[in-house]
Amino acid sequence: MAASDIEAAISPERVTMRKRTTTVSLAALATLVLTGCSSTTTVHPTPIPRAESTVQAVDVDHLPELNAPATCSGYVALTFDDGPTQVTKDLLDILGHYDVPAAFFNLGLQEKKMPELVERQIREGHQVGNHTMTHPELLTIPLDEALDDIDAATVVHRDLVDHSYTLFRPPYGGTNQEIRKGAEERNMTEVLWTVDSKDYEAASAEQVIEQSQGMTDGGILLMHDGKPPTVEALPQIIRSYYDQGLCFGQVTTVDEELPSNMGTTHRARATEQEAKP
Template sequence: MKFPIRTVLAGGCALSLLTAASAAWGAERSAPAGAAKPSATPTATAKPKPKPKPVDCAKVKCIALTFDDGPGKYADKLLDTLKKHGAKATFFLEGQYVKSRPAFAKRMVAEGHDIGNHSYTHPKFTEIPLENIREELKKTQDIVKKVTGKYPTMIRPPYGLLDDDTKTAATEMKMPIVLWNGGSRDWATKNEKAIYDEVLKNAKRDGVILMHDWVTQTVLVMPKLLTELKKRGYHVVAVSSLPGAKSLKPADVYPAGAAEDKDLSSDSPTGDADTPVEAPADGT
């Protein structure tokens, strides 16, 4: 009987496939015990990004942006901007707002920013007794530690007002007092261009700039401001990175001469009872 050529070829191919499969199966069975089997091509493991080196402000031009009265309602957006630009800041916190916005305070510490004590309810320290100053500072120390796991490391008295009692409390708590040597007047103007211009006017090497993270316009102008500061050669750092801040002792006032600089009073409306400088409860 004659078979069609296609049938013969098909049969031959099937036989070849069966022979090859049998040979492969036999080879696998006869492989020594424990022999490694071929594996898929290994996937390249992504290398972790190296941590950025600390900025040496003795060698490069630095500036410290500081934010009072927070955490404000928009502090999370400010933190997003700082993170995107690789900038560090210093936040002088009020205990009452740490209590109401604990997640923001926790994030500030987790992302490597400096934390300072700005009292619990923002009274003028020059108008209350030492006992009340102690209470204001201690309550804030305790709530910040409870929320973030760390204590504030410096004090900024409300409105920048201090006297001997303030220094006594700072000595007892073993913390320096940090003021500023340049302002933004963000609390007064609430205008992005005005804030931008004022900060750049006051910017200088190792400068400490006063701002507020509850002022919406401050948060909105921050990307533009950080970009311009970088163009001018500044590294935006926390206060603790500035050369003069590294050797501060309890009750030392920093920057040097800030307590005696009467021009700085215009940065905080200490004499205007109708102008709010404290973060409103809703952060607006």
């Protein structure tokens, strides 16, 4: 299977999105906001300002001003799967502007295409975890093939950026005891999530914001790299948790089993970010 086919299989809409220009997508969003589709209950995203000279770049000087809580009543974690992609730099610009950490669960195939973005993720203090090489449904293939796909990503990552993964997220959350044990034997904690933004099927940033609500202290939000609506939604997602007194932290391995998605458990939660070296 060619890499482009694999990518299409992972995310059929991603291929379509690439063909659109950022300008069109922002114009559509602006129209939506300006034509007053608003209701009193919906939180609208703020269109991400772009520098005029470089349409692709987020103009961080004009992002909305957000106020982090004076005292954090708890910590939640933002996670982005399937990158790096053409919008990773936008995510990093926004996260950097607000000094918010995140965890990126990268694909080996994507890391090979954009190693400079992996370096930037690490350099800017974000966590970077293993999301396999080719994004297979691990439960539908033999265990040794599943582990080989995980190992292939680890090798690519180590060779590209001289960094070892300590976190692992199975594609689609598809895991079992053997896969989890395999990750642990490779010194990686399996990380699922507590809230799914469902941004892979969201038609708008508003939807992503709405579906990203509900985390409490320790919560982990699943989002995806490569989705323009997620980029547009990010400042308002941050604001919505700040309004609840929650701050953004890192994904930390814990000794206890905590509830995660779909009735499963994992040994991970959000905690305050360790001081940067």
